Amino acid sequence: xxxxxxxxxxxxxxxxxxxxxxxxxxxxxxxxxxxxxxxxxxxxxxxxxxxxxxxxxxxxxxxxxxxxxxxxxxxxxxxxxxxxxxxxxxxxxxxxxxxxxxxxxxxxxxxxxxxxxxxxxxxxxxxxxxxxxxxxxxxxxxxxxxxxxxxxxxxxxxxxxxxxxxxxxxxxxxxxxxxxxxxxxxxxxxxxxxxxxxxxxxxxxxxxxxxxxxxxxxxxxxxxxxxxxxxxxxxxxxxxxxxxxxxxxxxxxxxxxxxxxxxxxxxxxxxxxxxxxxxxxxxxxxxxxxxxxxxxxxxxxxxxxxxxxxxxxxxxxxxxxxxxxxxxxxxxxxxxxx
Amino acid sequence: xxxxxxxxxxxxxxxxxxxxxxxxxxxxxxxxxxxxxxxxxxxxxxxxxxxxxxxxxxxxxxxxxxxxxxxxxxxxxxxxxxxxxxxxxxxxxxxxxxxxxxxxxxxxxxxxxxxxxxxxxxxxxxxxxxxxxxxxxxxxxxxxxxxxxxxxxxxxxxxxxxxxxxxxxxxxxxxxxxxxxxxxxxxxxxxxxxxxxxxxxxxxxxxxxxxxxxxxxxxxxxxxxxxxxxxxxxxxxxxxxxxxxxxxxxxxxxxxxxxxxxxxxxxxxxxxxxxxxxxxxxxxxxxxxxxxxxxxxxxxxxxxxxxxxxxxxxxxxxxxxxxxxxxxxxxxxxxxxxxxxxxxxxxxxx
Numbered sequence: 001x002x003x004x005x006x007x008x009x010x011x012x013x014x015x016x017x018x019x020x021x022x023x024x025x026x027x028x029x030x031x032x033x034x035x036x037x038x039x040x041x042x043x044x045x046x047x048x049x050x051x052x053x054x055x056x057x058x059x060x061x062x063x064x065x066x067x068x069x070x071x072x073x074x075x076x077x078x079x080x081x082x083x084x085x086x087x088x089x090x091x092x093x094x095x096x097x098x099x100x101x102x103x104x105x106x107x108x109x110x111x112x113x114x115x116x117x118x119x120x121x122x123x124x125x126x127x128x129x130x131x132x133x134x135x136x137x138x139x140x141x142x143x144x145x146x147x148x149x150x151x152x153x154x155x156x157x158x159x160x161x162x163x164x165x166x167x168x169x170x171x172x173x174x175x176x177x178x179x180x181x182x183x184x185x186x187x188x189x190x191x192x193x194x195x196x197x198x199x200x201x202x203x204x205x206x207x208x209x210x211x212x213x214x215x216x217x218x219x220x221x222x223x224x225x226x227x228x229x230x231x232x233x234x235x236x237x238x239x240x241x242x243x244x245x246x247x248x249x250x251x252x253x254x255x256x257x258x259x260x261x262x263x264x265x266x267x268x269x270x271x272x273x274x275x276x277x278x279x280x281x282x283x284x285x286x287x288x289x290x291x292x293x294x295x296x297x298x299x300x301x302x303x304x305x306x307x308x309x310x311x312x313x314x315x316x317x318x319x320x321x322x323x324x325x326x327x328x329x330x331x332x333x334x335x336x337x338x
Numbered sequence: 339x340x341x342x343x344x345x346x347x348x349x350x351x352x353x354x355x356x357x358x359x360x361x362x363x364x365x366x367x368x369x370x371x372x373x374x375x376x377x378x379x380x381x382x383x384x385x386x387x388x389x390x391x392x393x394x395x396x397x398x399x400x401x402x403x404x405x406x407x408x409x410x411x412x413x414x415x416x417x418x419x420x421x422x423x424x425x426x427x428x429x430x431x432x433x434x435x436x437x438x439x440x441x442x443x444x445x446x447x448x449x450x451x452x453x454x455x456x457x458x459x460x461x462x463x464x465x466x467x468x469x470x471x472x473x474x475x476x477x478x479x480x481x482x483x484x485x486x487x488x489x490x491x492x493x494x495x496x497x498x499x500x501x502x503x504x505x506x507x508x509x510x511x512x513x514x515x516x517x518x519x520x521x522x523x524x525x526x527x528x529x530x531x532x533x534x535x536x537x538x539x540x541x542x543x544x545x546x547x548x549x550x551x552x553x554x555x556x557x558x559x560x561x562x563x564x565x566x567x568x569x570x571x572x573x574x575x576x577x578x579x580x581x582x583x584x585x586x587x588x589x590x591x592x593x594x595x596x597x598x599x600x601x602x603x604x605x606x607x608x609x610x611x612x613x614x615x616x617x618x619x620x621x622x623x624x625x626x627x628x629x630x631x632x633x634x635x636x637x638x639x640x641x642x643x644x645x646x647x648x649x650x651x652x653x654x655x656x657x658x659x660x661x662x663x664x665x666x667x668x669x670x671x672x673x674x675x676x677x678x679x680x681x682x683x684x685x686x687x688x
Contacts (some may be wrong), residue, residue: 012378015378015381016381020384023382025382027378027382027412027416028520030416031412031415031416032419032524032528034416034419034533035419035531035532036527037533038419038420038421038531038535039530039534042534066374066378074453121521121523144523144527144528145523145527195499257657309373327368
């Protein structure tokens, strides 16, 4: 089991410099955050083992690090994704300059940096906002009660990404975040966006650079202490549909049998295989090519699935090949119209 | 801080390390968390004290009892949230700390700390004898605790002795500082996470050895008494206790459904008595409700059957008060007698 740690960090000011009241509040926040993180880690395990994931090879774990803001901090900067920048009216944002600069300079292998502003308990709204300073990819505002679901959804996004064997390269992960935003933009109306993310963002360039896809499912998935399998199943199916639609290359077959769209593979055998697989019913197929070596583009296997098939069984087939498969490509096949 | 003025000292020891933890990585992580938390929270001593850390244990001193207790309470809560627990003793005294080092040939050959005051000895012995998770307040300073800031709770821990080569467990009363949720979130949501951490650590300790698990009895009793709410008796569907206390519900469930998994846990029966004590003290319940609840407990909790008919006197009054004890005995005698007579006479009256 591969445990993927995702660090949340709280860089707190020197407690001796705070008033006693602020010191008590800050320390209480530290204690509560440890509790929330332990609840998050428990819930992500419950979700991953509820029976809807056919295998769990990667277990994302949130780890909370507390660090006092001092100039010669030994804080490891390379794995921090979540920063607590504000609690009620106490602002800790200035303590994160090093972390933000490290991220902006591309000195760490992380694809998103999230700022948390924890609201007072009587403020029940959840909002996702752009960071106007450009330091963070998103500022999430919520109270302690709603924070658990938000952190679980960030962890579940990681789980889904790894479940579908997507690329670990930093450039690919960053591109994927953009595609996720586009998907959310195209598939939710203003009311839905406001309900889930607290905001109707308007045009795509007004969106924050990071949103957790699975938040709307996580909010509904725990009922009477049990995980609702139906909700998780839907989350996986919708993610499957998102990947097939947004990560696939369009391939067009004309009536003569020639294929456009896979020229980069320059492989007669591949073209023949695609033609054979789509011979009778090209319009309803998606085809997944499993590549052993991305550079050489050696084909390990070719899987064919119909578009109308709702299940994500193609990923199960991929698992059986995953020891030899480094990456895969999805082709969305269409018949050329006259 | 004026060394001549230190009046209160504490010694506390992180549980789950020596003799328990065989995973060196986990041991290291726990010690690290312990040290980090102490460092972070030492500012609560507010210049009126200091704390010295030695791996998995620490000494603290202060000339202000409230600051010392606040430090220990915040430390307890922070460590508990990380799934770590300690046992601490607080009493009057001075540590008399002196740094010590020896150098030979420009090289430091020894470094350490010396304690020049003999108070350290009684503190250490008292802490070693305290076989529970919690903050034990020495009897000599109980009246000095600021009751506006801290509530004291009557608790017990489970000690052992050998009699005729047989190990016997018995309860020892002491005063602890109650848990205090600071707001509605901690009382209703945070407690879920806290209990999750607690039962995970407690059961892991018990599986390692029942004597390790017994350390957590004191903390559970403290939690039961700290998170008390009103009770209502709902007679429908065979009878149900209505309460908002998740601590009460979880302990009751454990005693009803998991007793067979915990039968050799020393002191488990004291948890049942602690539950009954808070039920009997409830102003919302009348005597008939309490009788029904007692009957339910006696039927559903294996740890209560038979044992206390003869040995209730060994249970400290601080755990199960005299008035409640007499009520319990009266109800048990009446119900058990009635069932006894019925079982004996039924064949004769048919």
